[in-house]
Amino acid sequence: MYNILLTLLIIVAVLIIIAVMMQPAKTDNASTALSGGAAELFSKQKPRGFEAFMQKVTTVLGIIFFVLALALVYISSH
Template sequence: MEKILMTLFLIDCVVLIACVMMQPAKNDNDAMSALTGGAGDLFSRRKPRGFEAVMQIVTVIFGALFFILALALVFVSSH
């Protein structure tokens, strides 16, 4: 059981890294955001659509799976 969980955990790690690397970059390089910390854009954010929205959902799913598998591995290895 521990080997199966470890294999799933390693696959999830690789997929999670790929998901994070595939997310689009956020370009906030203007001087005002450097001074204010980007607070001026707080209410002007748009809802992500298309590929960006899909990548955010997939990243959250694989991130949650990462923590669930990590807890399962700790439980299985302690018993």
């Protein structure tokens, strides 16, 4: 059981890396780097299409990764 969960954890980790790399780049200029992007905080549009889908995929994979990690800790301690 431990080996199966460990294998699933590695697969999910690779999928998270791929999902993050596939997300569209957000263009930041020098003013947002210096001000911390505070001007864009309230003007942010809701992501649509591919960007929204990739954010949801990344969130779901992150939750699965967290649950698998906790399950591995529980199994290894018992």
